[in-house]
Amino acid sequence: MLPPDTTDVQLSPDEVARFSRHLILPEVGMEGQKRLKAASVLCVGTGGLGSPLLLYLAAAGVGRIGIVDFDVVDHSNLQRQVIHGTSWVGKPKIESAKARILEINPHCQVDLYETALTSENALGIIEPYDLVCDGTDNFPTRYLVNDACVLLGKPNVYGSIFRFEGQATVFNLDAESPNYRDLFPEPPPPGMVPSCAEGGVVGVLPGIIGVIQATEAVKIITGIGTTLSGRLLLFDALGMKFRELKLRPNPERPVIEELIDYQEFCGVGGTAPGQEEAGSVPSITVAELKTVIDGQLEDILLLDVRNPPEADIAVIPGSVLMPLDRIESGEAIEDVRRLAEGKKLFVHCKLGGRSAKALLALGRHGIEGINVSGGIDAWSQEIDPSVQRY
Template identity: 65%
Template sequence: MTTSSTGSNNDLTPAERERYSRHLLLPEVGTDGQKRLRAASVLCVGCGGLGSPLLLYLAAAGVGRIGIVDGDVVELSNLQRQVIHGEGWLGRSKAQSAASRIADLNSGCRVDVHEQMLSIENALDLIAPYDLVCDGTDNFPTRFLVNDACVLLGKPLIYGSVQRFVGQVSVFNRTADSPNYRDLLTEPPPPGEVPSCAEAGVMGVMPGLIGLLQASEAIKLITDIGLPLDGRLLVVDALTMRFRELTLKVDPARQPIENLIDYRQFCRPELLAMDSISVTELNALLEAEADDVVLIDVRNPSEAEVASIAGSHLIPMSTIENGEAVDQVRSLAQGKRLYVHCKLGGRSARAVQMLGSHGIEAINVDGGIDAWAQLIDAEMARY
């Protein structure tokens, strides 16, 4: 990979030679490799579970310019895995928190802070100035967006993802002949088929492990050493501590990427219009103890153990999808007003649609239990 040349011909200072002495001792890296790292620019999209180790080790390695794209704030539930942040940053900008930690770790790193989420409006402008991109995101719309923008701009992309105890790493778009994310996933999975970390959980160290592997691949690309994961997908199972490698090839039938699209619609087609209710309205009904109100919770049992709304009936989404719980719901809804909630409102909306196909009328709770925790019960745990 060719990095930007700013400062690349300048010799290392005595302080740099001391700081990076362990790199300089490696014949594969040496002074030339350290200069490449100093001259390189890397954009990390997301500074959460994957971005935390990525950013820390890129900064520690001496990458000269690091960009951070994240418009979120630090929440208590982040700290189980997002180790770049601390309790003192709760409720404050993740991007600023990460930049502050990098400045403390290596003041020689230039950090560009972009306190915004990547979008089709800003992606090309944000990515263009950097040599390579690291994907630290946790959702399909942004992964496709990052990939397509990198393809259009000819930027290598270091991919990583985690779920529960399993993670994946690969290098996309290293050359014009390299695979990209659309060769791994030609189209997004149906909405709800792959639960998010917020729904399924994740072992705290798992993003750390995958983020470190991403950092390793980034350093290898910058210094032009070793064999990158180009055309290879590394799959890590932490429960069995097994590493598997799968070959990834360019799909000759894949449509060329010519422009950015509406990735949210691409990954999450709009559901049919349906009746909905706010958590404030639902709370008023429950406080009135109306006899004709039934509330079902379509989250997983493990989620319900974290927090639940009193009086709700736990009927996991999977049991509605496979038809197992349809008769149970029908019985509960007999002569009643049926309301459905999940964590954020997405799964419950699909449940309402599915129940409707069985002739069961239901109303979706906007914002789910997360909105309930924010607006109704401040003592309720959020996850």
């Protein structure tokens, strides 16, 4: 029930001093700060969005914060996942996040769930909390969080990011509110939306969207202001522009009665992004590719379909850069045909998903080739460590 009951809640002298800038706000005051202390928020994910969310929820005085994540801190996270530091690389994100939260607000109770959120555990994990903040980066988990919040009657503060663009809203604020299925009635085709690992993201963007999510959570808990329920806020960092779309419940939306298999629903079968395409084309491991290259028994063309900025970081020696967008648009088809004439074609990207897409596009023009599973990332780990990972 929000706002939470504050009958038995008191602020210590330290808390009064700590939250004094809230206490002097007429819209918040002592009662609002007590509501924050009495409230419990579950944050799913402690990555780009979860980092600012957790930092500002703790700083605001939320009394109980739950964190769901099973990943470890990686060097590539530090560009945007600001709750983590270099000394935490290789260690669990939830432990890093808890340590930072308690540095900010030692009065906060932090609950850790080092597990993937699944249809089997979601209701049990979410049920004790007043609201949920979705900081995930994949469609199966977003649908799962949404449906669990609908079944439990919990508000769902949503955000998503990609490259230079982000969006935020509040789902399921009450029984008449829209939810995630009103925004996405059906999931997009698998592999259609690249991950941040493949598409990239400017580091400050998740900070902006995550802080917006934290703002909405604070407003919902304290009962002040107008939330984003029924409004989808879109942000363009390159143009520094905000715009807003109305979001209404679909009267024909299917009733959510139970949690389902969300991997199957989204057509990903529990595989990583791009693996569906990779499974539909002939493939070779990086070790097998190395044997082919070293054997010099036939002429080969190793096509690199990553973007030019990625090639500036690292390349497999001897590869030819031909970005995927040029192949899918048809612009580069004849170039590839000419380069591959009389040669055996191998195609790679960073992880194997985009190269599989390239082969599917080339196949429609009668050009056949073999996908390099794991891409340049696997090459760096298994064949040549001097090739920079990113």
